[in-house]
Amino acid sequence: MKIKLVNPPVDHYPADILLVYFFSRERPLQGETGRIDWWLEGHLSRNIMSGWIRGDFSEKLLSNSARRIASPRILLNGLGPPEHFTTERYQALVQLIAQAVAGMGLNKLVTPLPGFHLPSWAPPEITPSLAAELLVEAVALAFPALPDSFREPEMLIVAAPDQQDEIFLGAQQVKVNLKGKVDLEVRVGE
Numbered sequence: 608m609k610i611k612l613v614n615p616p617v618d619h620y621p622a623d624i625l626l627v628y629f630f631s632r633e634r635p636l637q638g639e640t641g642r643i644d645w646w647l648e649g650h651l652s653r654n655i656m657s658g659w660i661r662g663d664f665s666e667k668l669l670s671n672s673a674r675r676i677a678s679p680r681i682l683l684n685g686l687g688p689p690e691h692f693t694t695e696r697y698q699a700l701v702q703l704i705a706q707a708v709a710g711m712g713l714n715k716l717v718t719p720l721p722g723f724h725l726p727s728w729a730p731p732e733i734t735p736s737l738a739a740e741l742l743v744e745a746v747a748l749a750f751p752a753l754p755d756s757f758r759e760p761e762m763l764i765v766a767a768p769d770q771q772d773e774i775f776l777g778a779q780q781v782k783v784n785l786k787g788k789v790d791l792e793v794r795v796g797e
Contacts, residue, residue, distance in 0.1 A: 608747050609761040610778050610793040615639065617765040618646055618676035623713035625678035625745055626704060627651075628721045630689045631774075639719045640683070644677045664686055664696060665703050672734035678717060682707070685783050686722055692756065694741075697721065701742045705749035714750060717763040718742075720774070735770045739777030740784070747781060747789040771795055 613620060617639040627640040636644045636652060640694070640718055644651040650670065655690050660668040664687030672681050685705060686692055700721060720738045743762070750760040766774050778793040785791070 608750060608789055608791050609759060610731045610743055610791065611761070611763045612771045612774055612778075612793075612795045613668075613763050613765055614768060615765050616642055617717060617719055617767075618643060618678075620717045620765070621677040622715045622761075622763060623678070623714050624680040624682055624708060624711070625654045625672070625676065626682050626684060626709075626718035626721075629655075629662050629687050629718070630686045630692075630722075631664075632688060633662065643676065643681060646733075647673065647681075648675075651652060651704040660685060664691070665700060667704075667707065680713070684721065687719075689722075692722055692733070694737070696740065697733055698741050698745070701745040702749075705742075705745040708746075709749040714760040716746075717765060719765045723766070723770075733777050734773065734777075735766070736777035736780075739764065739774040740780045743778045743781045743791070743793075744784055747785060747791060 609732060627643050629640050630773055635641060656670055660683060662685040664685060666682040666685035670681045672679055720735060733760055746762055764774060775793060780793050
């Protein structure tokens, strides 16, 4: 499995699916999610306003990008209220997302770290390193069950350059955690 850390914006990278996130009371959509909504001419916001998705924890909405960004599919993920976004909920969320993407037969995804799309959100217990470790481990464990005919899974994690070293360390920790169960290559840049 290949993990690449890349610079924003998230919409520039081709993949099978783009993952974006929002908290339940987040209005308007912000960060990379807000940028994607802008490219989609408010499509995500209209789905929220109509009640199709509210941002409840683990709630998902699969959407077509209408060729307005490099990825053909977008999976909008609800994070619930920010004050309830604990390490345990974060781990459960990334496991559900990884299983959903693997279940769709998609194996190249691009994503910012869930929750880190808000510049002002600073979870006390979830560092970028821990967030990356939990995300990469969930994805790595979800994909080995795929048939050999699938191409090698690849995940691009979009993050500001000043966070990439910490995210790199978290992703590298997965090699230690899984002790050879998954062949993992982590690098910065294209």
